[in-house]
Amino acid sequence: MLPIFSRMTTVEPTKVEKRDAVMRLIDDSSPTGGFYLMLLCATVIVSVGLMIGNATIVIGGMLVSPLLAPFLSLGLGMAMGDKRVIVRSLWIVGLTSAFVFLVTLFISVFVPFDSVNIEILSRIKPSLAYLVIALFAGIAATFSYIKPKLSVILPGVAIAIAVLPPLSVSALGVKMLDSDIVFGALSLYVVNMLGIVLASVVVFALFGFYPLRGKAEGEVKREEMVSS
Numbered sequence: 001m002l003p004i005f006s007r008m009t010t011v012e013p014t015k016v017e018k019r020d021a022v023m024r025l026i027d028d029s030s031p032t033g034g035f036y037l038m039l040l041c042a043t044v045i046v047s048v049g050l051m052i053g054n055a056t057i058v059i060g061g062m063l064v065s066p067l068l069a070p071f072l073s074l075g076l077g078m079a080m081g082d083k084r085v086i087v088r089s090l091w092i093v094g095l096t097s098a099f100v101f102l103v104t105l106f107i108s109v110f111v112p113f114d115s116v117n118i119e120i121l122s123r124i125k126p127s128l129a130y131l132v133i134a135l136f137a138g139i140a141a142t143f144s145y146i147k148p149k150l151s152v153i154l155p156g157v158a159i160a161i162a163v164l165p166p167l168s169v170s171a172l173g174v175k176m177l178d179s180d181i182v183f184g185a186l187s188l189y190v191v192n193m194l195g196i197v198l199a200s201v202v203v204f205a206l207f208g209f210y211p212l213r214g215k216a217e218g219e220v221k222r223e224e225m226v227s228s
Helices: 002-011 015-028 033-052 055-064 068-080 083-110 128-146 148-161 164-175 179-206 210-227
Strands: none
Touching: 015 068, 015 128, 015 210, 033 055, 033 083, 033 164, 055 164, 068 083, 068 128, 068 179, 068 210, 083 164, 083 210, 128 179, 164 179
């Protein structure tokens, strides 16, 4: 057991790793054309998978989704107490959530769909278990951004958290005029989001990311200049 504990000292990130993590996270969460293209592909895949009740297709869509990065950038902003990063991240989360909802609603008009299946039912009942999963998956996701060698786990984290499917299910609930599905799925989405953000805040705070506040603001300003 001693070798295991001795290796835990390598958990602490270096200054370079912290700086690179901030730059990478701001870049990955930036709402560029490529970001929305990937989000569109993920939404279509997940939505169709949900409508035909195919878990494999839903999982495939989750792997494509870029929704995790905006949640982590929100946690980063909160850990640093940076209002600019927080507002920017909240705006992106709001925009992307609305995008997923509307795209799913649009698709449901054209794809034959008239019944509730297990893939939908499994995403309308939030519980403590989902919060626990979101918390630990959020820790894993945040740490993988800080330690690039662990980025290979991100696809697994995307599957574990399943942020996009509840949003799509809520839109399908609107299509079916079923308020229980709508609010149940939205509740699960909020639980997942809170778990991810809370976990990322704790990790970023414990590893002392506050001094990189200026770096984060600089990346956001650069992003704004490029998009303007």
